Amino acid sequence: MFSRKRRTRRERLRLLAMASLGAMRLAVDAWIEQDGKRPLAKYIQDAFKNLKAEI
Numbered sequence: 001m002f003s004r005k006r007r008t009r010r011e012r013l014r015l016l017a018m019a020s021l022g023a024m025r026l027a028v029d030a031w032i033e034q035d036g037k038r039p040l041a042k043y044i045q046d047a048f049k050n051l052k053a054e055i
Contacts, residue, residue: 023047 027047031040 019051020048023051 024044024047027043028040030047031038031043
């Protein structure tokens with residue numbers, strides 16, 4: 001069905017999507033917990049910065 005190379009890329013992209021959604025969820029949760037004291041975009045930037053630092 002899919003070549004190994006294509007399947008592997010697809011798996012990597014799925015993993016990236018899952019990590020991105022997790023970062024977004026954590027950002028929104030933090031934003032809500034802190035009553036939106038900062039713009040949501042800042043929480044999102046921080047979440048992706050933290051994700052990048054851990055990878």
